[in-house]
Amino acid sequence: MVTDQGDRASAADGGPVRHIPVMLAEVLEALDPAPGKVVLDGTFGAGGYTSAILDRGADVIALDRDPTAIAAGRPMAAAAGGRLKLIHSRFSELADHAPDGGLDGIVLDIGVSSMQIDEAERGFSFQKQGPLDMRMSGAGVSAADVVNRAKVSDLIRIFGFLGEEKQAGGIARAIEKRRAGAPFETTRDLANLIETVTPRKAKDKIHPATRVFQALRIFVNDELGELANALFAAERVLKPGGRLVVVTFHSLEDRIVKTFFQDRSGKAGGSRHLPLVTARDATFTPVGKPMVAASEEESSRNPRARSAKLRAGIRTEARSPGNDLSIFNLPELASLARLGG
Structure with a gap:
């Protein structure tokens, strides 16, 4: 969950929440939580x-x-008086944790959390060794x-x-050449290598290593596959x-979420590259x-909200x-399995 820094007091947890989630007001409006409902937060x-x-x-x-997120949430669960159940699980497996009667709502905030980025030992950021x-x-x-x-x-x-990354070929070949002599072990080690291949120019707003680190994070955690399977489970x-x-x-x-809701809209689909798909009942x-995008006010206050997009749907019968x-x-x-060991 990508979040903004801040403190927020809660009647449910009895203390401050260290981070304020992006587009909170918009999420609550779309989710419509209320007494008697059961909502699953897939990205605690x-x-x-x-x-x-x-x-x-x-x-x-x-x-x-992330087991550290679950451990940090225990006081909130204790203060919630049985209304919060914390589970260490991927959100693609959310169907395994839903009650027999089904859920009234599901919210997913996709991405890496600012807490993980801030912890150098997690290795998410090249700005920290x-x-x-x-x-x-x-x-x-x-x-x-x-x-x-x-x-x-x-x-x-x-x-x-x-x-x-437009320079993917050059960066990959430079990695192959360098690792033949010594393996990559640290974030700065890889970032420095990338910067030699694609030097940063004065006008550049982002570091040359940004896209490669993003790609590695998404790949290592199978984030796109997790999201796709979570949508089906929901x-x-x-x-x-x-x-x-x-x-x-x-x-x-966003493309995956947009495609899912379009596919489930009940309208006939297809393109000039794919055959026409017969219309079916909308789910x-x-x-x-x-x-819905984050407001200008929120984006100016929290740079991490600038790229945020919200999509929502109501389940039919x-x-x-x-x-x-x-x-x-x-x-x-x-294959991730082939690269392990």
């Missing part, structure tokens, strides 16, 4: 959304793949594994697609009338505008058509 983070939902009277099931890690769960394949073991062709695809467990609210911070993520109807990842047209990238 620092608990900003969860706290606000509890304040509105709804019960919350909160998930996070730390191990080249980037794993949200702390387990599995790390960014160092990818950089030191992936084929050059795989690195080019990862940097090019997930980071939209469709299965929301009650008729239940609401799905998703906040994204990157064009690739979601839109909440307000198809997309129509039967789910099932999971079909092909609708997202995601590329085939290197």
Whole structure:
């Protein structure tokens, strides 16, 4: 969950929330939490959304793949008097934690949390010296594994697609040459190498390593696959009338959410590249505008909100058509399992 710095007192947790989530007012309006409802927060983070939902009277099931976030949320759960259930889990597995009667709402705030970025030992930021890690769960394949073991062709695809890096080829070949003598171990180590390939110009607003680090983070945590599967899971467990609210911070993520809601709108689909898809009953109807961006006031106060986009839908009674990842047209990238060990 990408958040802004700040303190917010909550009647539910009995203390301050260290971070204020992006587009909180817009999320609450779209989600419509109320007493008697059960809402799942798939990206608990620092608990900003969860706290606000509890304040509105709804019960919350909160998930996070980061065990440190779950541990930090224990006092909030204790103060909530049984209305908050914290679970260490990926949000793609949210269907495993939904009550038998279904959910009244689901909110997903996609991306890395500011807390993770601020912790040098997590290895998310090249602005802090730390191990080249980037794993949200702390387990599995790390960014160092990818950089030191992936084929050059795989690195080019990862940097090019997930980071939209124009110099992906040159950076990948430079990595291959350097790692032959010594493996990459730290964030600054990799960032310095990238800067030699694509030197920073005075007019550049972002560091040359930004896109590569973004690509590695998305790849290591399978963020696009997680999001796609979470959307399918949400469709299965929301009650008729239940609401799905998703906040994204990157064009690739927003494209997946937009595609999902369009596919579930009940309208015939297709393009000049794909055959016409027969219209079917809509499983979601839109909440307000198809997309809502953060306000100018919030964006000026919190730079992290500038790229935020919110999309939301209300579940109908129509039967789910099932999971079909092909609708997202995601590329085939290197196998994470093959890069481990």
